[in-house]
Amino acid sequence: MAGKQVVIIGAGISGLKTASELYKKGFDSCVVIEARDRVGGRLHTVPGYKNNKYDVGASWHHDTLVNGLFLEELSMPKEQRASFVFDDDALVVIDQEKGRIDQDPDMTLEVLMEELLKYNQLQYFEDLDVKDVNFFETIVKYLYERRDLLTDDQIRYIPQLARYMESWHGIDWKSLSSKCLEIAHQGRNAFVLNYDTIVERIASSFPKGWLKLGTEVISVNTEGKKVVVSTSSGEVYESDYVVITIPQSVLAHSLSPTPRKGRIEFTPPLASNIQDAFQRTHYGALGKVIFEFDKCCWSKDRSRAITMAKSNPEIARKVRDAQELNQLVEKLNSDTKYNFKNGESWDFPLFFVNLAKHTDNPSLILLMADPLTTYIESLPEKEKVYDFFKPVVKEVLKAFDCFEPVVTDFEDKLDETSEGPVLKNVLTTKWTQDPYALGAYSACSPGDDPMDLILALAGSETSKVRFAGEHTIMDGAGCVYGAWNSGVREASFIAEKMGKVRS
Amino acid sequence: MAGKQVVIIGAGISGLKTASELYKKGFDSCVVIEARDRVGGRLHTVPGYKNNKYDVGASWHHDTLVNGLFLEELSMPKEQRASFVFDDDALVVIDQEKGRIDQDPDMTLEVLMEELLKYNQLQYFEDLDVKDVNFFETIVKYLYERRDLLTDDQIRYIPQLARYMESWHGIDWKSLSSKCLEIAHQGRNAFVLNYDTIVERIASSFPKGWLKLGTEVISVNTEGKKVVVSTSSGEVYESDYVVITIPQSVLAHSLSPTPRKGRIEFTPPLASNIQDAFQRTHYGALGKVIFEFDKCCWSKDRSRAITMAKSNPEIARKVRDAQELNQLVEKLNSDTKYNFKNGESWDFPLFFVNLAKHTDNPSLILLMADPLTTYIESLPEKEKVYDFFKPVVKEVLKAFDCFEPVVTDFEDKLDETSEGPVLKNVLTTKWTQDPYALGAYSACSPGDDPMDLILALAGSETSKVRFAGEHTIMDGAGCVYGAWNSGVREASFIAEKMGKVRS
DSSP states (O other): OEEEEEEEEOOBHHHHHHHHHHHHTTOOOEEEEOSSSSSBTTOOEEEOSTTOEEESSOOEEOOTTTOHHHHHHHTSOGGGSOEEEEOOSOOEEEETTTEEOTTOTTTOHHHHHHHHHHHHHHHHHSOTTSOOOBHHHHHHHHHHHHGGGSOHHHHHHHHHHHGGGHHHHSBOTTTSBSTTOOOOOOSOOEEEEOHHHHHHHHHTSSOGGGEETTOOEEEEEOSSSSEEEEETTSOEEEEEEEEEOOOHHHHGGGGSSSOOTTOOEEESOOOHHHHHHGGGOEEOOOEEEEEEESSOOSOOSOSEEEEOOOOOTTHHHHHHHOSSHHHHHHHHHHHTOOOGGGOOGGGSOEEEEEGGGTSSOOEEEEEEOBTHHHHHHTOOOHHHHHHHHHHHHHHHHHHTTOOSOOEEOTTOOSOTTOSSOEEEEEEEOOGGGOTTTSSSSEEOOTTOOHHHHHHHHHOOSSOSEEEOSGGGOSTTTTSHHHHHHHHHHHHHHHHHHTTOOOO | OEEEEEEEEOOBHHHHHHHHHHHHTTOOOEEEEOSSSSSBTTOOEEEOSTTOEEESSOOEEOOTTTOHHHHHHHTSOGGGSOEEEEOOSOOEEEETTTEEOTTOTTTOHHHHHHHHHHHHHHHHHSOTTSOOOBHHHHHHHHHHHTGGGSOHHHHHHHHHHHGGGHHHHSBOTTTSBSTTOOOOOOSOOEEEEOHHHHHHHHHTSSOGGGEETTOOEEEEEOSSSSEEEEETTSOEEEEEEEEEOOOHHHHGGGGSSSOOTTOOEEESOOOHHHHHHGGGOEEOOOEEEEEEESSOOSOOSOSEEEEOOOOOTTHHHHHHHOSOHHHHHHHHHHHTOOOGGGOOGGGSOEEEEEGGGTSSOOEEEEEEOBTHHHHHHTOOOHHHHHHHHHHHHHHHHHHTTOOSOOEEOTTOOSOTTOSSOEEEEEEEOOGGGOTTTSSSSEEOOTTOOHHHHHHHHHOOSSOSEEEOSGGGOSTTTTSHHHHHHHHHHHHHHHHHHTTOOOO
């Protein structure tokens, strides 16, 4: 049995930051146990066609006015930090029939979108006891109540544009809590090129020997004075503290006795407030598909586009004729059921990053939400993935002034004389298939209260079992810098308890 | 001496609404004393060229998700309510040299503007003791701190676009409190056509006999059991309650013994908390100039434009070279002093409503803030006013695709065959000259706390001297519906105290 000051489970950004801070504070005997054979967790930079690199996990610095990781990066010499670009120019909005409808001075969808979000906020702000409903229902309620102030086209397209929120939360509008919908941006968003630089920087800020990759933790025992952590390869560590940074989705395995990959057996079991809180939290699955072309034959004017799910030409009539809200919700709910197995990419809002605007890389990065993510990530071949999204990709290129048909060349056999866009590669994330991730990050369904889990995991002043990660913190919840913050928090807590106050 | 249940001083929207509510609740003996010979106060609809009508005072329904007056209007048959249009499509932004620079996908000024407002909010949110500074200083601080993240053009134009906030507050950026800067929009803004319909509706919802126009109140005495109100024409009213709805600017006269038009002598004097609170509040002067043309020869695409004050080509260099914030603030402060007497309309941010988009009226309505308002409203002739704004009006028309020169014809002598725009009339507000208004509405300078005055005026549970108006309420502060709300509040208070609970 090896004696350690602190055992950190998981080498994602929160685990790495915890280790880094502990080392800075004078700790000299810690271990970071990571099940995968790499560090970074849901920060993962992968190679693509030619020399391209992509972050298939998180890829933005959010909230750059308050984002501590971003501000730390800024304080460093340029050559040591990850570069980034601000890609938050106005969103291009694409409808299957109408083409671009962003910034339309008569439809003013952007203005209505803002009003809808405020409407949603007010319904909970004004009365704390109002029942949480899914975002779809809130949208219908808004349309119903404001119908005399909306044109037919506005009623038709607001719901589709509003689904843009899915690409923030990673779950679809019918699974998404209205109460937790709001994203209160604290400054601009910057796209990172790439996160591997940051991960490597933090991972190399403490002794290499602390890292144990490819090692799965199977149990955490706190019955004795020390915490005992055992791994699948038979190692046993005894420590003063353990910091558990595995994703919320994997931690949830510990709630039931069923053996599952990544499951940690806690003895005694997780506290009852933690177990309870898991009933009021969910997990999202933001997925990405990267379309790599041979060259950029489209406009570099705009950074981002959304293709809206196809709209219902009857919706304005139905909203206007409705006598009663609940019936309308029901009716529109059945109108908007989808079956993605038929390959209908126009059933989903899809978010696109036009990477060519800010880099030399002529790629489009698509972001999608569950349940589409789970479906797409299960497709075995890139051809199948492209087939699914082909109609949408075509319209995105059109909206970016590229009208030539896409030629696919996944084997890289064509010469480079083709005029139109040649699709060389399609990369698809596999987070939902990855047993150590099982999706993207925490998400809220109606009735959830993420504060419960945060307080249960991070609120204890006495426990030697500590938790860090994007699901354990309010400031930066679901974000890289939130995870990073939580690492700072736990390292400070442990240092203080153990009487280390250096730095 | 006439006995009344309630004396209401001022027939603006808050006074009228107080009377209306009291009547609804069963009061049968009230009087509304108004110094002007018309009702409406700072709601005032005036005739223009041909059959045009304009609201020279307030002219929008703000916060239409929560605006009680708007929602009341909506609940009425269309023919009984004032019509309105949503004129909140994306703002056209005009620079003297560059022309239109709104929605520029590289400058992204709109995105930066949002970030600046969030930055401003955070500086006070994170620490309640942070010293309030003027908005100009906050902008410089933002530029200084974020300069590595901004391009030269962004540094150059953000300050000018940010001055857009002046047209909300009615005072210029150097007088404007950063702490009170934020306008938290609760839903869209609707332009009203026109407010006279609403004023007349409310003014006719209580007995005509209650209204005493052209009558100035000179004193309010609360030494006895009843309140005694005396007017300049020698009438004396005795009542249970008095509701004082005169503007904050005029109420301020009561703080000093100097006789002034509109001054009310209070015996005993106004409570000391009211007197104190006046030290922490200011008053703005939003002014309007209406340019009436013979026909619309410009684009009806967009509803609103802002012409930015001319920018400083050296500012980026100065911001980047700065070693210290305070010196930079000082330097830029002296760079941005203006002297409007030289007729430099490009020294000021000016807001334009393109009335032609939503109505048949080919007019442009300009909004300006103090100190420009005071200067312009003092000009005796429309020729002088037009001369001042001519360079700017020309660029606005250009931005709206009208390149022909403007011909003036204030005497209406030209025939109608001219191709270009013929300016038939210029209307200028006179609020700063009007002794019963002295400007527009309450405003905050650095260090002000509007809550103090609101609590002092509206917080008493016992006083028989009641206050209503836009300056006495938080929800809708500075807005028509806030004034209206305050009338509802005071009528309810008095009705409850006097045991009238009908309705």
